[in-house]
Amino acid sequence: KAGVTQTPRYLIKTRxxxxxxxxSPISGHRSVSWYQQTPGQGLQFLFEYFSETQRxxxxxxxxxxxxxxxxSRSEMNVSTLELGDSALYLCASAFPDSHLNTGExxxxxxxxxxxx
Amino acid sequence: xxxxxxxxxxxxxxxxxxxTVYCNSSSVFSSLQWxxxxxxxxxxxxxxxxxxxEVKKLKRLTFQFGDARKDSSLHITAAQPGDTGLYLCAGAxxxxxxxxxxxxxxxxxxx
Numbered sequence: 001k002a003g004v005t006q007t008p009r010y011l012i013k014t015r016x017x018x019x020x021x022x023x024s025p026i027s028g029h030r031s032v033s034w035y036q037q038t039p040g041q042g043l044q045f046l047f048e049y050f051s052e053t054q055r056x057x058x059x060x061x062x063x064x065x066x067x068x069x070x071x072s073r074s075e076m077n078v079s080t081l082e083l084g085d086s087a088l089y090l091c092a093s094a095f096p097d098s099h100l101n102t103g104e105x106x107x108x109x110x111x112x113x114x115x116x
Numbered sequence: 117x118x119x120x121x122x123x124x125x126x127x128x129x130x131x132x133x134x135x136t137v138y139c140n141s142s143s144v145f146s147s148l149q150w151x152x153x154x155x156x157x158x159x160x161x162x163x164x165x166x167x168x169x170e171v172k173k174l175k176r177l178t179f180q181f182g183d184a185r186k187d188s189s190l191h192i193t194a195a196q197p198g199d200t201g202l203y204l205c206a207g208a209x210x211x212x213x214x215x216x217x218x219x220x221x222x223x224x225x226x227x
Contacts, residue, residue: 004158033214043159043204043217056214090158104149105206105215107158 002026004108006091012114018079021111025072025093031055032074033105034066037088046089049074078113086115119143120207120218128224132194137221139205140187146208148181148188149215153202162190195225 005024013019025032033056034046045058049068066076072093078085089112092105120141129135139148147166151159163172165181165188172179176199178191192199202222206215 035217042219043206045214045216048214058214092158104161104164105151105159107160109156109158 004091004093004106006089006108006111008111009109010112010114012116013081014116015081015083017081018077019081019113020075020077021089021091021113023074023076023091023093023108025074025091026106029093029095029106030072031094032068032072033092033094034074034076035090035092036060037090037110038086043090046076081115083115086113088112120205120216122203122205122218122221124221125219126222126224128226129195131196131225131227133225134191134193135195135223136189136191137203137223138187138189139207139218141207142186143207144185146185148185148208149206150179150188150190151204151206153204153220154200159202159204192223195223197225197227199223200225 007022031050033048036044036046046060047054047066048056052068063079068074088110090107090110092107094103094105120139123138147164149164150162152162153159163179165179168183168185170181176193180189202220204220205218208215
């Protein structure tokens with residue numbers, strides 16, 4: 001069974017640019033969550049999508065957005081990049097509803113974004 | 117807002133030693149998970165604990181969920197270099213709430 005696939009793995013952008021990251025969940029998983037990981041803040045929840053609908057959202061500014069397609073693949077977009085957006089962005093997929101209480105989150109390897 | 121604290125932040129030990137890392141909160145969680153993250157990879161689930169006072173063993177790893185479901189510990193016996201990584205605890209609140217992650221304990225086991 002293929003794992004969660006994130007692309008690109010690494011990217012470098014400059015301030016003010018925008019970036020789109022992609023996540024392909026495990027086949028059959030309909031829930032996709034996005035997290036930002038930095039050394040100072042740890043893993044911070046961005047948002048979660050289930051069946052093409054945003055179900056939960058973390059405390060991030062509106063520059064951070066996402067969407068999910070009918071095949072459960074998800075993208076997240078960050079506009080007007082700031083230096084502080086440099087981080088590892090992790091995508092996690094889960095079985096329907098199970099992750100909300102006891103189910104397992106299956107993480108991808110992440111997309112490492114550097115903003116110069 | 118539910119927050120999780122982990123201690124210690126960093127831990128460097130010799131192969132064969134025992135260690136315990138802690139995950140604490142002032143909030144009650146319906147379940148708590150432990151993940152391990154190795155460099156260049158995403159976190160991988162080790163265990164889920166649900167019942168207050170629950171103890172789960174996974175080979176040399178022992179996980180405990182506090183009676184009040186506010187804290188948890190991970191004990192590793194006879195640590196090996198392969199145990200090196202970032203250990204993250206994650207708590208699930210009420211149904212509909214996403215997992216909250218602690219900042220992690222970075223463990224280094226030296227051969």
